[in-house]
Amino acid sequence: MxxxxxxxxxxxxxxxxxxxxxxxxxxxxxxxxxxxxxxxxxxxxxxxxxxxxxxxxxxxxxxxxxxxxxxxxxxxxxxxxxxxxxxxxxxxxxxxxxxxxxxxxxxxxxxxxxxxxxxxxxxxxxxxxxxxxxxxxxxxxxxxxxxxDPAALAAAGIEKKFSTGAFxxxxxxxxLNANWNDAVxxxxxxxxxxxxxxxxxxxxxxxxxxxxxxxxxxxxxLPAREVVVGAFNERAGYDSEGRIMVLKGQSVPWKDHLYTLEEEQQGDEVKKVLYVLYPEKPGPGARWRIQCVPETKDSFQSRKPLPEAWRGFRDEKLDEIASIDGCVFVHAAGFIGGNKTFEGALTMAQKALE
Structure with missing residues (x-):
C-alpha cells in the first residue's frame, strides 16, 4: 500500500x-x-x-x-x-x-x-x-x-582503559531517535x-x-597554511638542520600543514621539525612558547621531548637548572615550555637539541 x-x-x-x-x-x-x-x-x-x-x-x-x-x-x-x-x-x-x-x-x-x-x-x-x-x-x-582492526586488537591484548561514553x-x-517506550x-x-x-x-x-x-x-x-609555509621555509635561520620552526606573528593551526610539508619534501631528506616556537599572543612584549612536535597529529608522544631535568620546574629555579634566563615553565610531561622572550625560547630549543 x-x-x-x-x-x-x-x-x-x-x-x-x-x-x-x-x-x-x-x-x-x-x-x-x-x-x-x-x-x-x-x-x-x-x-x-x-x-x-x-x-x-x-x-x-x-x-x-x-x-x-x-x-x-x-x-x-x-x-x-x-x-x-x-x-x-x-x-x-x-x-x-x-x-x-x-x-x-x-x-x-x-x-x-x-x-x-x-x-x-x-x-x-x-x-x-x-x-x-x-x-x-x-x-x-x-x-x-x-x-x-578488532582481530588485531584482540591478538595484541589491547583493551580500553575507560569508557568514552560512545559519544x-x-x-x-x-x-535523537525516539526511545522504545516513548509515547507514539x-x-x-x-x-x-x-x-x-x-x-x-x-x-x-x-x-x-x-x-x-x-x-x-x-x-x-587554510589561511594558516601560508603562515606555516613561510615559517617552514625559514627554518635554517634558527637551526642549520631545520629542526626549529618559528611562527613570528602569532600561533596558527600548524600541525596538519607541517606534516604535509614534510611529507612533500621527503625525497629531499629534510630533517623533521622537532620544536615550534610562537608568541602567546600578538603584539610586543608577549611571552613565547616552545612546543614539541608530536610523532603524529593525535599522538601524546613527542618526537623529542624537552630535557627531563627541566620538566616540572618554573621561573628562577628553571633558569638555574637550564642556565637560561627568563624561563617560565616546562610541563611535567616535557611537551611544552615557555620563556619571557623569543631569544630565551630559542635558546631553550637550541639547548634541547643537544
Whole structure:
C-alpha cells in the first residue's frame, strides 16, 4: 500500500524534493540532507519526503540513502545495494549517503564559501581535508567499519582503559531517535510527523557540526597554511638542520600543514621539525612558547621531548637548572615550555637539541 503524501515535510511548494527513508534515522542521511538543503542553491528550501515507497521516491528530484541505486546523473545516492563499493578518491572506506553527497557536492560548497573556482588547489585541499576529518567517520560508522582492526586488537591484548561514553558523531544523531517506550500518536500521519520532526532536528544538529568544520577549514585552517609555509621555509635561520620552526606573528593551526610539508619534501631528506616556537599572543612584549612536535597529529608522544631535568620546574629555579634566563615553565610531561622572550625560547630549543 502506498504511503500517504501527507508524510511529506514541505517548506516551499515550488522547491525540488529530496527523498530519504523513514523509520530509524542515522547520521549519514541526516548530514546528506543538511548539506544539500543548506549549501547547494538547487536544494535551498527543498521539500523532504521520508518514505520507503518506491512510487513516492520516484517523484523526488533527489534520493539519498534509500532506493537501492547510485547514479549521480539521476540524483540517486544510495549505498546499500550489494554491488556498491565506491570510495572517496584514494581512501579505502566505503561511502555512505553522506560520503556520496559530499563527494559530488563538496567542492561546490567549498568553492562557494571561498568564492573561487571549484577546480582550484585550495578547494581540492579542503575538500579532501573535511572528508578525512569529518565525513569519513560517518561513512565508516554507517558501514560498520571499526577504527582499528578488532582481530588485531584482540591478538595484541589491547583493551580500553575507560569508557568514552560512545559519544561519536553517529551516536549523537542516534540519540535523537525516539526511545522504545516513548509515547507514539495513534494516528499514523501524526506519528510520522513526530518522527520527521526528530529527523529534522538531527539533520540540524549534525549539520551545525559540519558547518563549524567548513567555516574553520575555509576561514582559519587554510589561511594558516601560508603562515606555516613561510615559517617552514625559514627554518635554517634558527637551526642549520631545520629542526626549529618559528611562527613570528602569532600561533596558527600548524600541525596538519607541517606534516604535509614534510611529507612533500621527503625525497629531499629534510630533517623533521622537532620544536615550534610562537608568541602567546600578538603584539610586543608577549611571552613565547616552545612546543614539541608530536610523532603524529593525535599522538601524546613527542618526537623529542624537552630535557627531563627541566620538566616540572618554573621561573628562577628553571633558569638555574637550564642556565637560561627568563624561563617560565616546562610541563611535567616535557611537551611544552615557555620563556619571557623569543631569544630565551630559542635558546631553550637550541639547548634541547643537544
Amino acid at each position: 502506498a504511503e500517504s503524501s501527507a508524510k511529506r515535510l514541505r517548506t516551499d511548494a515550488g522547491a525540488v524534493t529530496i527523498g530519504t527513508h523513514n523509520g530509524h534515522f542515522h547520521a549519514d542521511e541526516a548530514l546528506a540532507v543538511h548539506m544539500l538543503r543548506m549549501h547547494i542553491p538547487t536544494y535551498l528550501n527543498a521539500n523532504l519526503i521520508r518514505t520507503r515507497d518506491p512510487a513516492l521516491l520516484a517523484t523526488c528530484h533527489t534520493v539519498v540513502d534509500v532506493g537501492g541505486e547510485y547514479d549521480a546523473s539521476t540524483n540517486r545516492y544510495d549505498h546499500h545495494q550489494r554491488t556498491f563499493s565506491t570510495t572517496f578518491p584514494d581512501r579505502a572506506t566505503k561511502l555512505s549517503s553522506a560520503g556520496l553527497v559530499y563527494m559530488h557536492f563538496g567542492r561546490e560548497m567549498i568553492a562557494r564559501r571561498l568564492q573561487t573556482a571549484e577546480d582550484s588547489e585550495q578547494v581540492a585541499l579542503i575538500w579532501r581535508k573535511i572528508y578525512e576529518s569529518f565525513v569519513e567517520a560517518l561513512d565508516a560508522h554507517d558501514n560498520g567499519i571499526s577504527v582499528y 561519536t558523531l553517529g551516536a549523537m544523531v542516534g540519540r 500518536p495513534e494516528d499514523p500521519v501524526a506519528a510520522q510527523a513526530a518522527e520527521d520532526a526528530r529527523f529534522v532536528l538531527a539533520s540540524q544538529r549534525i549539520g551545525a557540526e559540519f558547518d563549524r568544520d567548513l567555516e574553520y577549514y575555509t576561514s582559519a585552517w
